[in-house]
Amino acid sequence: MIAAAQSTWWRLAVVLALIAITIVMLWWRGPEWGLVADAFRLVEWTWIFAAIGLNLLSAASRALAWHTVVKQALPEHAPPFERTFSAFGIGLLANAVLPARTGELARVAVLTRRLPRGRGYTATLLGTVFTHRLFDVIPAMLLVVYVLLTARIPHWALTSIAIAAAIGGILLVFALITSRLRKPVAEELSRLRRLLAMARNGLDVLRSPAAAALAIFFQCLGWLLQLLAVWVAMRAFDIDAPLPAAGLVLLLMNIATIFPLWPGNIGLLQAAVALPLVSYGVPYTTGFAYGLGLQMLEMSVGVGVGIVFLAREGISFATLRHMPDQTEPQLRVVTEEEPARARSA
Numbered sequence: 001m002i003a004a005a006q007s008t009w010w011r012l013a014v015v016l017a018l019i020a021i022t023i024v025m026l027w028w029r030g031p032e033w034g035l036v037a038d039a040f041r042l043v044e045w046t047w048i049f050a051a052i053g054l055n056l057l058s059a060a061s062r063a064l065a066w067h068t069v070v071k072q073a074l075p076e077h078a079p080p081f082e083r084t085f086s087a088f089g090i091g092l093l094a095n096a097v098l099p100a101r102t103g104e105l106a107r108v109a110v111l112t113r114r115l116p117r118g119r120g121y122t123a124t125l126l127g128t129v130f131t132h133r134l135f136d137v138i139p140a141m142l143l144v145v146y147v148l149l150t151a152r153i154p155h156w157a158l159t160s161i162a163i164a165a166a167i168g169g170i171l172l173v174f175a176l177i178t179s180r181l182r183k184p185v186a187e188e189l190s191r192l193r194r195l196l197a198m199a200r201n202g203l204d205v206l207r208s209p210a211a212a213a214l215a216i217f218f219q220c221l222g223w224l225l226q227l228l229a230v231w232v233a234m235r236a237f238d239i240d241a242p243l244p245a246a247g248l249v250l251l252l253m254n255i256a257t258i259f260p261l262w263p264g265n266i267g268l269l270q271a272a273v274a275l276p277l278v279s280y281g282v283p284y285t286t287g288f289a290y291g292l293g294l295q296m297l298e299m300s301v302g303v304g305v306g307i308v309f310l311a312r313e314g315i316s317f318a319t320l321r322h323m324p325d326q327t328e329p330q331l332r333v334v335t336e337e338e339p340a341r342a343r344s345a
Contacts, residue, residue, distance in 0.1 A: 039289035047236035054229035055301040063088040065218035072205040086309040093306020109323040137168035139223035150244035
């Protein structure tokens with residue numbers, strides 16, 4: 001108990017220190033904040049509401065993609081789409097307010113609340129989350145090709161894009177190979193191997209071309225809607241840049257948030273948005289303000305949807321904070337109860 005409390009206080013201290021450092025760096029090396037404030041005063045809210053609507057549709061489309069993956073992994077116990085969307089929305093909230101992208105674990109915990117324990121569902125659903133995230137690689141690759149052919153890309157951004165594309169390609173190949181190596185879960189397997197075998201069930205969608213194509217379609221649609229939301233949000237800040245510029249912004253935003261170095265990667269994300277827009281004649285301060293607005297817009301969608309579904313599921317925010325930790329005990333149940341069931345059989 002004491003060790004857990006000390007660990008919690010230590011993590012809180014680290015987070016607060018990172019926030020303080022971020023604020024100091026933004027104030028010291030950031031843009032001219034007076035001009036940033038002026039850019040917000042001129043925002044056209046009609047475009048903002050349109051961008052929010054597009055982001056909501058994007059979230060629904062991505063939830064459909066995950067639901068397709070879950071149905072293939074749990075054909076006999078697949079939850080209805082309403083529950084999958086609810087878990088996905090709560091995951092968006094957790095990613096927005098909790099560190100280290102814990103929303104991926106939170107959405108698994110939400111779905112497993114109404115599934116029988118000790119049957120490997122947690123490991124399988126973690127596999128579906130991995131597969132769902134893996135499907136981001138395909139629209140991301142399409143976006144990379146589109147941006148390379150049409151956008152004005154700064155030289156410093158080419159290296160980041162190339163590294164991200166290479167990592168995505170390696171993960172996609174790895175998943176395709178792993179999905180073909182699925183073996184039955186047997187008692188003689190070690191606990192770790194048994195757990196990995198159950199997690200591979202989450203890759204089952206890759207063994208069904210029709211289901212995989214449907215999931216990829218919904219994921220690509222979600223990216224397209226988000227691209228349109230980024231472009232529409234430009235209009236709100238009076239940025240008259242073409243769609244390829246929005247594609248470049250979306251691509252660099254995703255690269256900037258791959259590794260959460262500090263809460264929200266605030267500052268880094270805005271610089272990733274503002275710097276490439278300079279080549280389109282957009283002042284850096286305007287681009288920085290747009291980056292702040294874009295991040296707040298996307299967070300508001302995630303937080304808003306997540307709060308609605310938290311209430312629908314009857315989950316408090318305090319419970320949400322601990323939900324990612326619940327996946328580890330459930331994984332232990334998987335590895336400990338499976339041999340017991342085999343012996344009783």
